[in-house]
Amino acid sequence: MNKSLFVLAVLATLSAPAFAHQAATPFYGGQTAASGDLHVEFAIRDGGLRVWVRDHAEKPVAATGKVTLLLGGAKSEITLRADGDRLVGEAPVKTADKVVAVLALSAGGKAVSARFGQEALVQPALNAGASVGQGLFAANCASCHGASLRGTDQGPPLLHAWYAPGGGHDDTQVLKVIGNGTQGHMWKFGDMPKPEGVKAGQEKDILAYIRAMQVANGIGSAPAAAMPNMDGHAAAWGACRALTGWGEADTLDRGQISGGCFPLM
Template sequence: MVLRMNKVAIGVFAALVGAGVYVMTGAADAPNVADTKPEAEAGPLVDVIIPARFTEQQAMGQIAFEANCVVCHGVNAAGRDGVGPPLVHKIYEPSHHGDEAFQRAVALGVQAHHWPFGNMAAIEGLTRADVATIVSYIRALQVENGIN
């Protein structure tokens, strides 16, 4: 019997394996920016309307976002007060921060220039394809919230 998995199931499996490796390598014990502010104080910075449906790529991007970005950029990219900026914000619209800006931010990090949260460190372990799926998720959220 041949086991067939769809791309979403493979994405979920990959995210879970990645999280397991992250914990097993001790990276989960590293200090985290989010640990500097209690959860109650680090609430979302913007209200985000969620699309009724995501494409398969956007759904995979949501999984990758939640595994890699949510700790600073918050649930549904709404930001975290005192921790990290919302990505569902006019500053990150495609005409100001194109998709390549997200690719470069992940690969190289970013010097603080729009927000008072400090610099963003590079995020290790994400491929350009991973970042592209994350960006597709962010763009879907932006469109739903009137950011084109």
């Protein structure tokens, strides 16, 4: 057994309460799971980790704990600290990385454990339009949606099944959002302003880049899940689990991701 597989086996057998295995409502572009009467949302940011714990009424629950992180075959433990209604931890991780994370938390007087994972970002060969769009995205969109399109503390991820054609954000709608901005309606990030650096007609190049990245990372190859109701509660979740490279990871093989997933503003 190689080192990576050994560490994975160790992570899978950590002494902890039952892992969370049900989807919950995402607010900040993270992976979600439910454990008992608590919801856990977990997000990887460039250089750090974010964790939110909420009850079924979606009210924040104070928590403490740590994350056991498997990255590049090495295991590390990241202690989380309170930052408003979330927990944060610094870690040598990028949103484009292949990662397994096991959370061991104490929240509301209860021990809570949840396991998450993501695949490494796939960077495809781009045609001329998508290549132009890549530069435009980096200059105008990445500060909020992330260089890897997996979100930041300022904006949600775009590598998600709901943003694939047929997932609630078809090409016409995405072009409109890029050209005009939009009011926030699915997230806690607020409104998306009109990207001032994008000239008329360049929306199509940005869209071409987003679509190329989605396809390369498994988005749009199967029917998308339903979008959440406007009150933030999910109408349906299952189809997006195998599409995003995100979710509570029993295995990291694409198409075998299980657990929760998350939902452009």
